[in-house]
Amino acid sequence: MVPEADFRSYHDRPIIKPPVWKVPDVPAYLYLGGAAGVAASTAALADLTCRPGLRRSGRLVAAGGAVASVAFLIHDLGRPERFLHMMRVFKPTSPLSVGSWILAPFGTVTGAAAASEVTGLLPGAGRVAGLVGGLLGPAMTTYTAVLLADTAVPGWHEAYRELPFVFAGSALAAGGGSALLTGNGDGPPRRIAVAGAALELAATHRTETAIGMSAHA
Numbered sequence: 596m597v598p599e600a601d602f603r604s605y606h607d608r609p610i611i612k613p614p615v616w617k618v619p620d621v622p623a624y625l626y627l628g629g630a631a632g633v634a635a636s637t638a639a640l641a642d643l644t645c646r647p648g649l650r651r652s653g654r655l656v657a658a659g660g661a662v663a664s665v666a667f668l669i670h671d672l673g674r675p676e677r678f679l680h681m682m683r684v685f686k687p688t689s690p691l692s693v694g695s696w697i698l699a700p701f702g703t704v705t706g707a708a709a710a711s712e713v714t715g716l717l718p719g720a721g722r723v724a725g726l727v728g729g730l731l732g733p734a735m736t737t738y739t740a741v742l743l744a745d746t747a748v749p750g751w752h753e754a755y756r757e758l759p760f761v762f763a764g765s766a767l768a769a770g771g772g773s774a775l776l777t778g779n780g781d782g783p784p785r786r787i788a789v790a791g792a793a794l795e796l797a798a799t800h801r802t803e804t805a806i807g808m809s810a811h812a
Contacts, residue, residue: 629735701735765795767792
C-alpha cells in the first residue's frame with residue numbers, strides 16, 4: 596500500500612511567513628473602520644432626508660469608529676510615527692498607501708461633522724464635512740479587503756474578487772446594528788443591517804466555494 600503523501604518544506608520551515616498582526620488590534624481596526632464607513636454614509640443620507648436623530652448617531656459612530664480604528668492601527672504598528680510615514684507619499688499601486696489616504700481624510704471630516712453636531716457650531720461646515728464623509732464611506736468599508744487580498748497567503752489572495760463584498764456586507768451589518776443600539780432602528784438602519792448580513796453570508800459562501808484548495812492553505 597502506498598503511504599499517504601507527507602508534504603514538507605525546506606528544513607521544515609513555513610513556505611510563507613505567518614502574519615505578524617496583533618490581536619485584537621487588527622480585527623478591531625477592520626471592524627471599526629467598516630462600521631464607521633457605513634455610519635458616515637447613513638448619516639449623510641439621514642441629513643439629506645431630514646432624519647436628525649439618525650444623522651446624529653451616525654456622525655458620532657463614524658467619528659468614534661474612525662478614531663478608534665486609527666488608534667488600533669497605530670498600536671499594531673508599534674510606533675505612531677510609522678503611520679505618519681505612510682502619509683509622506685501617495686502610491687496608487689499600494690493598497691496600504693491608498694488606504695492611509697482614505698483613512699486620514701475620513702477621520703478628519705467625520706470628526707469635524709461630529710464636533711459640529713455636538714456643539715451646534717458651524718452647522719453649514721459640519722454638513723459639508725458630513726457629506727464628504729458619506730462619500731468616503733464606501734471606500735472606507737472595502738479598502739481593507741483589497742489590503743488583505745494583496746498578500747502571499749493563498750486563501751486571501753485567491754479571494755480578491757469576493758473579499759470586498761464580504762467586507763461590505765459585514766460593514767453594513769455593523770453600521771446598521773450601531774444605529775439599532777442607539778435607538779434609531781426604525782426604517783433604513785434595520786434594512787441596512789439585514790441586507791448587510793445577507794450580503795456577508797452570500798459572499799462568504801461564494802468565497803468558500805470559489806477558491807477551492809486555497810481555502811485550506
